[in-house]
Amino acid sequence: xxxxxxxxxxxxxxxxxxxxxxxxxxxxxxxxxxxxxxxxxxxxxxxxxxxxxxxxxxxxxxxxxxxxxxxxxxxxxxxxxxxxxxxxxxxxxxxxxxxxxxxxxxxxxxxxxxxxxxxxxxxxxxxxxxxxxxxxxxxxxxxxxxxxxxxxxxxxxxxxxxxxxxxxxxxxxxxxxxxxxxxxxxxxxxxxxxxxxxxxxxxxxxxxxxxxxxxxxxxxxxxxxxxxxxxxxxxxxxxxxxxxxxxxxxxxxxxxxxxxxxxxxxxxxxxxxxxxxxxxxxxxxxxxxxxxxxxxxxxxxxxxxxxxxxxxxxxxxxxxxxxxxxxxxxxxxxxxxxxxxxxxxxxxxxxxxxxxxxxxxxxxxxx
Numbered sequence: 118x119x120x121x122x123x124x125x126x127x128x129x130x131x132x133x134x135x136x137x138x139x140x141x142x143x144x145x146x147x148x149x150x151x152x153x154x155x156x157x158x159x160x161x162x163x164x165x166x167x168x169x170x171x172x173x174x175x176x177x178x179x180x181x182x183x184x185x186x187x188x189x190x191x192x193x194x195x196x197x198x199x200x201x202x203x204x205x206x207x208x209x210x211x212x213x214x215x216x217x218x219x220x221x222x223x224x225x226x227x228x229x230x231x232x233x234x235x236x237x238x239x240x241x242x243x244x245x246x247x248x249x250x251x252x253x254x255x256x257x258x259x260x261x262x263x264x265x266x267x268x269x270x271x272x273x274x275x276x277x278x279x280x281x282x283x284x285x286x287x288x289x290x291x292x293x294x295x296x297x298x299x300x301x302x303x304x305x306x307x308x309x310x311x312x313x314x315x316x317x318x319x320x321x322x323x324x325x326x327x328x329x330x331x332x333x334x335x336x337x338x339x340x341x342x343x344x345x346x347x348x349x350x351x352x353x354x355x356x357x358x359x360x361x362x363x364x365x366x367x368x369x370x371x372x373x374x375x376x377x378x379x380x381x382x383x384x385x386x387x388x389x390x391x392x393x394x395x396x397x398x399x400x401x402x403x404x405x406x407x408x409x410x411x412x413x414x415x416x417x418x419x420x421x422x423x424x425x426x427x428x429x430x431x432x433x434x435x436x437x438x439x440x441x442x443x444x445x446x447x448x449x450x451x452x453x454x455x456x457x458x459x460x461x462x463x464x465x466x467x468x469x470x471x472x473x474x475x476x477x478x479x480x481x482x483x484x
Contacts, residue, residue, distance in 0.1 A: 122447075122479045123402045124370045128161055130484045132363035133169045136343045139360045140455040143326060148333050153322070153340030154189075155181035155201060160408070160456070161344060161366050162475035164192050165482060170343065171196060179338050183208040186217040199240060199277070201338075203250075210235035217275065222250040227263065240277030240316075243298040243304045256481045257304055272315040278305060285324030285332070286349035288356070293324065298332060303375040324348040327356055336366065346457055346467050368407070372421075372446055374400035384438055385430030390415045392429065392440075399426065399441040401452055404433045408474035409454070412463040420453040421446050 140150060152175040158166035167178060168188055177197035180186045182207075186198045197218065204212060204219045206229035212219050213235040221227050222242040230236060241260075244251030252260055264271060280301045285294050298320060302315040305318050317335035323342035345364035347353035373428075376398050378384070383391045384398065401419065405411050414431045419439055426439035439452075460470040 119280065120371070122372070124368070124407055125479045125481055126162070126474070127369060127481050128165055128169070128365070129365050129367075129369045130169050130482055132386050133166070133343065134173045135361070135363045136345050136365070137170065137173045137175060139362060140326060140337075140342060141337055143330070144333060144337065144359065145330060147335075147338035148330075149176035149317075150266050151175065151177040151179050151197075151199065151336055151338050152343055153179040153201070153338050155179060155185060155340075156472045157476045159344050159468070160471040160476075162480045163188060164477070165480050166365075167194060168192070169482070176336070177400040179261070179340075182217075183217065183219075187211065189216050190215045193456075199282065204231065209233040209237055209458050212237035220250070222252065224252075224256070224260070227260070227347060227392055231267070233324040236274055238274050238276045240279055241275070241308075243280045243301055244306075245280045245300040246293065247281055247297075250280070251280065254300060254304065257307050261307060264308075264313065265311055272313070275313060275316060276317070277317045278308065279319045279334075280304075281322065282320060282325045282332070283324070285328055286352060287320070288328060288352050291328065294328065296334070302341070322348075324352065327352055327360070341468060344471070346471070364455065364457055366456055366474075368403070368409075368456065368474070369400050370419075370440075370452050370454075372399045372448055372450045372452065373402050374444070375441070375448060376400070383430070385414075387431065390430045394442070396440055397428070397442045398429060398438045399446055399450075399452075401437050401439060402435055403454075404435040404437055406434050406475060407457075408470070409437065409467065409476060410470065410473075412465065413459060417454075417462045418457055420455070421450060426452070 122135045126408050150201045153171040154167050157163050179199050179201050181202035183299050199218045218238040220242050221239045243252040244253045282294050319334045319336040321332045323339050326337040341348050345362045378396050380394050411432045417428045418425045419442050426441050426444055429438050456471045459465050460467040
């Protein structure tokens with residue numbers, strides 16, 4: 118079959134299913150598993166990955182914006198959707214129309230919600246120490262009072278309360294995470310004492326879910342783990358015998374040219390690298406436009422079959438060159454790159470590398 122794309126992503130359906138099942142083994146049957154698919158599903162393709170997660174039985178989805186939520190609805194996702202990010206007040210009506218739950222995390226957001234002509238369901242976010250989004254504990258008495266003055270049935274709108282752990286990726290130091298959990302539970306009690314008892318509560322992303330059931334609550338929000346990547350190497354080293362994660366995404370391209378150069382010749386822009394021997398180079402039509410960091414210049418590698426071919430010289434916008442002196446290949450030979458290996462080769466966060474993959478790259482679902 119003639120190839121139509123010189124660069125493509127492969128999304129492994131088998132790995133998605135394995136990862137969902139792996140996290141299910143950690144949860145009580147009553148604990149819901151929401152797939153975090155914000156930011157183009159961490160670079161994996163919002164629609165492609167979400168369809169697989171839906172097929173393999175997640176209970177709901179977490180997104181960053183109304184735009185993402187509406188896209189899921191338009192493509193047949195009927196399960197609950199929670200927006201984790203800030204929602205512009207002007208979009209509350211759109212969220213309500215599409216049965217998308219928003220996060221209310223400040224007094225200003227709540228005031229705007231009360232004035233909206235069409236109000237979506239909401240989860241309140243509590244800042245228990247991470248100090249990003251969320252009502253701080255000292256804000257809660259005022260918030261409870263404001264909620265208590267609402268005359269329409271608020272229980273149909275106020276459906277959840279949650280927080281986010283700051284250092285749950287560090288399994289060697291649970292003390293701060295445990296303190297956050299205590300603070301969060303105190304907040305939940307305050308709302309229940311005020312007569313609000315129709316909400317679910319949740320605190321754990323992947324890191325918290327891996328730490329133990331005491332951190333799970335009514336649901337967990339699994340992002341990086343569903344993509345087969347550990348939140349930290351510390352968690353991986355301590356818990357990899359308990360749970361196995363399978364990377365979902367791989368980058369692919371083909372060799373477009375092969376050439377031989379002499380010892381001492383420079384390669385690429387500004388000759389940032391000169392070869393130390395007579396060298397055979399493979400030219401590959403992939404670069405930083407596709408999401409390969411320039412930091413991988415002269416450091417990263419690609420897989421050609423079972424062989425690792427080192428990047429030589431600078432990563433260009435649409436081209437890299439690799440050393441294939443000792444590797445059999447020809448024009449048209451397929452190459453593969455692991456985003457996780459790429460991140461580790463440049464000492465970068467896997468989160469950053471995968472979410473910067475160009476969303477326009479063609480995606481293939483591998484079953």
